[in-house]
Amino acid sequence: MLQLIKTNYHEPDIKRDSKAEQFKELLAQRSIMLSTFYSFKMNLDENTKQLFLYMSLLSKQKSTENCLFTATNAVDLFNFIQSEHGYNNADLLCALQLKLHLNKELHQPLFVSLMSSQDPSIQALASQLCLFLSTNSLQNLVISFCPSEYETLHNQCLLSLYYHKHLVSYLNSEHFSLSKLSPLNKLYLSVLSNNSLSCHDVLSQFIALKYIDSHLFEIFIISLNEAEVTQVINKMSAEDDLISVVIKTMSYSGYRKFTPFLGHFLQDPKNTLLAFNGLKLMLGDKLDQLIPLEIQLESNEEQRTKSLSYYGAKVISAWKNNNDIFAPTQMINGMNIEEETINYILQNGSQQHRYFANIHHVITSDQRVNHFNALFDRKQLFT
Numbered sequence: 001m002l003q004l005i006k007t008n009y010h011e012p013d014i015k016r017d018s019k020a021e022q023f024k025e026l027l028a029q030r031s032i033m034l035s036t037f038y039s040f041k042m043n044l045d046e047n048t049k050q051l052f053l054y055m056s057l058l059s060k061q062k063s064t065e066n067c068l069f070t071a072t073n074a075v076d077l078f079n080f081i082q083s084e085h086g087y088n089n090a091d092l093l094c095a096l097q098l099k100l101h102l103n104k105e106l107h108q109p110l111f112v113s114l115m116s117s118q119d120p121s122i123q124a125l126a127s128q129l130c131l132f133l134s135t136n137s138l139q140n141l142v143i144s145f146c147p148s149e150y151e152t153l154h155n156q157c158l159l160s161l162y163y164h165k166h167l168v169s170y171l172n173s174e175h176f177s178l179s180k181l182s183p184l185n186k187l188y189l190s191v192l193s194n195n196s197l198s199c200h201d202v203l204s205q206f207i208a209l210k211y212i213d214s215h216l217f218e219i220f221i222i223s224l225n226e227a228e229v230t231q232v233i234n235k236m237s238a239e240d241d242l243i244s245v246v247i248k249t250m251s252y253s254g255y256r257k258f259t260p261f262l263g264h265f266l267q268d269p270k271n272t273l274l275a276f277n278g279l280k281l282m283l284g285d286k287l288d289q290l291i292p293l294e295i296q297l298e299s300n301e302e303q304r305t306k307s308l309s310y311y312g313a314k315v316i317s318a319w320k321n322n323n324d325i326f327a328p329t330q331m332i333n334g335m336n337i338e339e340e341t342i343n344y345i346l347q348n349g350s351q352q353h354r355y356f357a358n359i360h361h362v363i364t365s366d367q368r369v370n371h372f373n374a375l376f377d378r379k380q381l382f383t
Contacts, residue, residue, distance in 0.1 A: 074109035099238040251278025267312035284333035
């Protein structure tokens with residue numbers, strides 16, 4: 001195991017470099033891009049290219065203590081991660097993907113160091129990084145780490161094996177054992193292996209484990225048929241504290257039957273923005289026929305909420321009158337959810353539409369699928 005020397009953090013001179021500041025700006029831009037309906041794959045691809053360019057340029061500068069860019073071995077990189085580096089988790093995960101793409105030899109020793117740490121936040125970072133590991137590395141991990149001791153890591157490994165299309169082979173291997181799994185591990189298996197449990201039973205597990213606002217829950221909902229989604233929503237609707245989850249579930253399930261409910265929620269100031277996001281996810285640009293674009297883009301959030309709430313009745317009326325924009329039974333970005341649509345959205349849709357299209361893709365595809373937050377294809381990252 002790596003022997004690491006903890007050091008006190010000192011603000012490195014390189015952070016005052018204009019290229020380092022530009023790197024931070026690009027990370028901030030990326031964060032906004034990933035959460036909007038007005039940014040597209042070409043924007044994200046350009047951002048990735050620019051980030052990698054600055055990572056490459058900054059790595060060639062004079063070595064500085066506790067610096068992400070100039071770290072040349074796993075010890076230096078680990079010390080940077082332990083320091084007060086100023087990056088939030090999402091930005092750090094993005095930066096580490098760039099660093100490991102540039103210095104592939106650091107990947108394995110860094111991951112071992114992260115997992116050997118007793119710091120829960122650093123172990124959590126390792127579990128997030130495992131979403132971008134190669135298949136062989138993943139299979140070695142789930143064998144070498146006990147699920148009861150590394151629950152989060154094990155869950156992320158299962159999720160990543162699911163994206164890799166290697167989960168079934170792992171479950172059929174001699175190394176797999178149900179006796180070693182926690183309730184949350186078993187919930188991951190229930191959803192990802194598509195077992196025979198009823199949707200009510202699985203929902204009850206999500207609620208009991210307080211895991212209802214998670215990526216796994218999104219996979220669960222999108223894998224259900226219309227009748228099952230309706231059952232789940234009906235059960236959740238009885239709980240006032242789950243209303244926000246109900247709204248989001250209605251929207252990314254895509255079923256047009258939920259449109260009038262989203263219209264009603266649009267009129268409720270507490271839920272207006274959630275309902276609008278749901279309608280935008282379902283209808284895409286077709287929502288412009290019902291709500292003027294200038295209102296959708298209003299920069300003052302209070303005024304935007306007030307203005308959007310007036311359009312709930314118009315949405316409901318359009319649905320009742322069988323407006324053409326509600327033609328598909330199950331929609332994403334205003335189109336019927338099918339393989340051709342999903343492939344089109346992955347290439348041309350907004351980041352919010354692409355996120356959910358990617359979930360549909362991983363559920364229905366027989367081929368390995370990259371996690372949505374992956375900057376590079378796994379083959380690029382580790383070969």
